[in-house]
Amino acid sequence: MLDYLQRLGATSLSMFERLGRGSVFFVNVLLSIPSVVVRPRLLVAQVYSVGVLSFSLIIISGLFVGMVLALQGFYTLSDFGAEGMLGVMVAASLVRELGPVVTALLFAGRAGSALTAEIGLMKATEQLSGMEMMAVDPVKRIMAPRFLAGLISMPILATLFSAVGVLGGYFIGVGLLGIDEGGFWSQMQAKIDFDQDIINGLIKSVVFGWVVTWIAIFEGYDAIPTSEGVGRATTRTVVHSAFAILLLDFILTALMFGDV
Amino acid sequence: MAETTPLIKVRDVHFSRGSKLIFDGVDMDIQRGKVTAIMGPSGTGKTTLLKLIGGQLRPSAGSIEVDGQNIHQLKHKQLYQLRKKMGMLFQSGALLTDITVFDNVAFPLREHTKLPESMIRHLVLMKLHAVGLRGARDLMPAELSGGMARRVALARAIALDPMMIMYDEPFTGQDPISMGVLVQLIRLLNDVLGLSSIVVSHDVKETCAIADYVYLVSAGKVVEHGSPEQLAQSDSEWSQQFMQGMADGPVPFHYAAKEYAKDLLGVEA
Numbered sequence: 001m002l003d004y005l006q007r008l009g010a011t012s013l014s015m016f017e018r019l020g021r022g023s024v025f026f027v028n029v030l031l032s033i034p035s036v037v038v039r040p041r042l043l044v045a046q047v048y049s050v051g052v053l054s055f056s057l058i059i060i061s062g063l064f065v066g067m068v069l070a071l072q073g074f075y076t077l078s079d080f081g082a083e084g085m086l087g088v089m090v091a092a093s094l095v096r097e098l099g100p101v102v103t104a105l106l107f108a109g110r111a112g113s114a115l116t117a118e119i120g121l122m123k124a125t126e127q128l129s130g131m132e133m134m135a136v137d138p139v140k141r142i143m144a145p146r147f148l149a150g151l152i153s154m155p156i157l158a159t160l161f162s163a164v165g166v167l168g169g170y171f172i173g174v175g176l177l178g179i180d181e182g183g184f185w186s187q188m189q190a191k192i193d194f195d196q197d198i199i200n201g202l203i204k205s206v207v208f209g210w211v212v213t214w215i216a217i218f219e220g221y222d223a224i225p226t227s228e229g230v231g232r233a234t235t236r237t238v239v240h241s242a243f244a245i246l247l248l249d250f251i252l253t254a255l256m257f258g259d260v
Numbered sequence: 261m262a263e264t265t266p267l268i269k270v271r272d273v274h275f276s277r278g279s280k281l282i283f284d285g286v287d288m289d290i291q292r293g294k295v296t297a298i299m300g301p302s303g304t305g306k307t308t309l310l311k312l313i314g315g316q317l318r319p320s321a322g323s324i325e326v327d328g329q330n331i332h333q334l335k336h337k338q339l340y341q342l343r344k345k346m347g348m349l350f351q352s353g354a355l356l357t358d359i360t361v362f363d364n365v366a367f368p369l370r371e372h373t374k375l376p377e378s379m380i381r382h383l384v385l386m387k388l389h390a391v392g393l394r395g396a397r398d399l400m401p402a403e404l405s406g407g408m409a410r411r412v413a414l415a416r417a418i419a420l421d422p423m424m425i426m427y428d429e430p431f432t433g434q435d436p437i438s439m440g441v442l443v444q445l446i447r448l449l450n451d452v453l454g455l456s457s458i459v460v461s462h463d464v465k466e467t468c469a470i471a472d473y474v475y476l477v478s479a480g481k482v483v484e485h486g487s488p489e490q491l492a493q494s495d496s497e498w499s500q501q502f503m504q505g506m507a508d509g510p511v512p513f514h515y516a517a518k519e520y521a522k523d524l525l526g527v528e529a
Contacts, residue, residue: 130354133314134368134416135343
């Protein structure tokens with residue numbers, strides 16, 4: 001029993017210690033952001049790497065999610081004779097929930113794991129130490145541009161996901177299932193609220209972008225500098241990001257839409 | 261007067277990793293313009309000592325002065341200013357793997373100076389020429405052999421014309437030709453560029469060939485120090501075993517274990 005309590009205490013302490021290290025690291029990254037603004041080339045390269053290179057994954061996933069939503073939604077709505085609301089259902093689901101959440105999960109798998117592996121390997125091959133000894137701060141040169149790139153890319157990717165998803169819904173709803181095209185778009189235009197739906201969805205995607213990128217770069221920076229250590233850190237990035245996204249999604253949804 | 265004072269003064273340095281004591285009161289002086297070697301068995305913390313001197317690690321007690329400044333009392337900005345004058349050659353080379361040899365050597369110049377690109381090109385080619393790799397400028401680090409990677413790292417380390425260079429195990433895993441090139445380069449660059457060099461190594465023959473002064477480190481302490489000639493004639497059994505690479509001696513061949521016969525028969529001690 002005492003052993004169990006001791007182990008529990010040690011695990012909790014180590015968890016809080018890691019959280020503390022992660023928070024200090026995050027503050028250092030934030031303080032380094034002005035140095036990125038002065039050198040936009042570093043930022044552009046990272047936006048390309050974490051954002052642009054994720055386009056194909058996001059577009060394909062968004063298209064299929066939108067198509068599936070339309071199929072599933074049609075059969076449920078048709079029971080109530082409400083097929084005309086299909087556009088609203090697809091758009092609301094995507095903009096409010098699936099756009100930010102699924103994009104963030106895909107982003108964690110595609111860009112987050114790549115960031116952790118890249119930074120972890122830089123640590124394992126002493127590239128980060130080498131930079132420090134060349135008087136180049138790796139937090140400013142490596143971490144801050146990647147963090148900012150993640151923060152910028154996530155809302156763009158989530159928007160792209162939702163837009164392509166709506167198109168997927170349109171192809172299935174109007175093209176395949178024969179719903180009236182005018183009704184599909186006009187209902188969507190009438191019912192989707194810019195502040196309530198679109199802005200709140202964007203806020204979610206920014207928050208998810210922040211948490212996923214923070215986890216990814218910290219895990220890489222804090223990784224044990226061996227191949228096994230980097231492998232474990234990469235796994236942790238995906239798992240912790242998924243938990244954080246789903247937990248934050250619940251909290252944000254309760255705050256944004258709880259009183260509706 | 262300042263010229264004669266040691267470049268680096270290590271005083272009573274203690275350092276631990278978790279419960280493992282790495283240094284237990286180490287004192288050293290690294291003289292200006294000399295090649296100083298720090299030798300000792302694997303795992304004695306030689307690389308750790310370089311990281312302590314570079315301010316990447318902090319000792320639990322004691323002090324390290326570099327060029328008259330206590331490196332562990334410097335603010336972040338001052339530390340980075342001082343590091344511009346300190347070159348370090350890592351065992352792996354630590355080249356940035358996503359850019360070419362040319363860009364690796366240009367990296368510190370682009371980061372710390374506002375020189376025009378034409379001048380950076382001249383400087384980079386001069387540094388690469390000094391290490392014999394001007395022709396390899398367009399290669400990626402993955403295309404280099406281990407010895408070439410270290411020479412590129414050396415060109416990068418001298419890019420900002422530092423006052424000193426620290427070499428971490430420069431000869432490990434090198435073929436005889438690469439090793440000969442590195443041995444020659446370390447001595448030549450030290451003398452021609454007026455550097456001070458610290459070479460951490462356990463390759464006795466190669467290191468003693470170029471070192472002006474040697475510190476032998478073991479079990480957290482400086483065991484002996486002096487010129488290579490003085491150490492070769494040392495009375496210490498440990499020093500003799502290390503310098504001559506004998507398999508048995510004060511450092512036993514066998515790791516501590518219970519009696520052989522009892523162990524084979526499975527008898528509890």
